[in-house]
Amino acid sequence: MKDILVHLDGTAADDTRIAxxxxVVGLFEAHLTGLLTNIMQAPVMPVADGMAYAVYLESIQEKTKERGDRDAERLAHRLDAVTASSELRRLDIFSEAVWQVVAMQARASDLLIALRPYGSERDEGQADVVEAGLFESGRAVYVAPEGAAPPAALQSVLIGWNDTPAAAHAIAEAMPFLRKAGQVVVVTVDEREAAEQAGEEPGADIARHLDRHGINVELRHVAGWSNTSDALLNEVERTGADLAVLGAYGHSRLREWVLGGTTRDCLTRCPVPIIMAH
Known part of the structure; x- marks a missing residue:
């Protein structure tokens, strides 16, 4: 993992994302790219004097660009302090373009780092960033809880396994992290269906797969829960996990992605960073 992309927006939340x-950069000695999305005010139809409105709009846009200049200079210095191998890409765009821009930039990176979009009063722009990374980039997204410091070390990683393509993709994308971890715990949750359809404990195949990669893995089967996200988040607390790995479930609706309940719950409530992939 050598090419990390972090989304930035010029707000105080950049401190969390950069931390x-x-x-991540320290774990892998990777190159770091900051993607600063400087949001421009979208034009609307004037209701009175068109010329006066045009002057007003130009003034607003100029102020937005000046703010972007200040943010870009400040953030470039912040990135340089993190690693000598860094760069800042600043894009002046309308909010409607965030989805496309983030997806395109993330495709040429190993990992997108973004802020948790739910469970706070942040605007919908954060959800656009995470969902664009998950559903349009083909890459994984590292989602940081707002205001939370990164782990001091990568001692324990929890994987939520449900035998789906999304979960398999998340594990594949997170493999560099799993190799760095002291312990990896694979958790399966009994959803009141036949758990031993293959004649053995659920998750045994993926646990063997990880073991063959030289990963110290433990398999846990959790029963007695009616809500999968509650069960997974409880295991995050019990294991003292520094990081969680989950497949992102969602379906499309007229080009809009709708996240499944477990995915959204974990993005709202998980106290540690999550690596997710679809």
Missing amino acids: HAGF
């Missing part, structure tokens, strides 16, 4: 980017 987590520093943690």
Whole structure:
């Protein structure tokens, strides 16, 4: 993992994102790219004097660009302090373009680092960033809890396994992290269906797969829960996990992605960073 992309927006939340980017870059001695999305005010139809409105709009856009200049200079210095191998890409765009821009930039990176989009009063722009990374980039997204410091070390990683393509993709994308971890715990949750359809404990195949990669893995089967996200988050607390790995479930609706309940619950409530892939 040598090419890390971190989303930045010029707000105080950049401190959290950059701290987590520093943690990841330190693990892998990777190159760090900051993607600053400087949001421009979208034009609307004037209701009175068109010329006066045009002057007003130009003034607003100029102020937005000046703010972007200040943010870009400040953030470039912040990234340089994290690693000598860094760069800042600043894009002046309308909010409607965030989805496309983030997806395109993330495709040429190993990992996108973003802020958790739910469970706070942050605007919908954060959800656009995470969902664009998950559903349009083909890459994984490292989602940091707002205001939370990164792990001091990568001692324990929890994997939520449910035998789906999304979960398999998440594990594949997170493999560099799993190799760095002291312990990896694979958790399967009994959803009141036949658990031993293959004649053995659920998750045994993926545990063997990880073991063959030289990963110290433990398999846990959790029963007695009616809500999968509650069960997984409880295991995050019990194991003292520094990082969680989950497949992102969602379905499309007129080009809009709708995240499944477990995915959204974990993105709302998980106290540690999550690596997710679809």
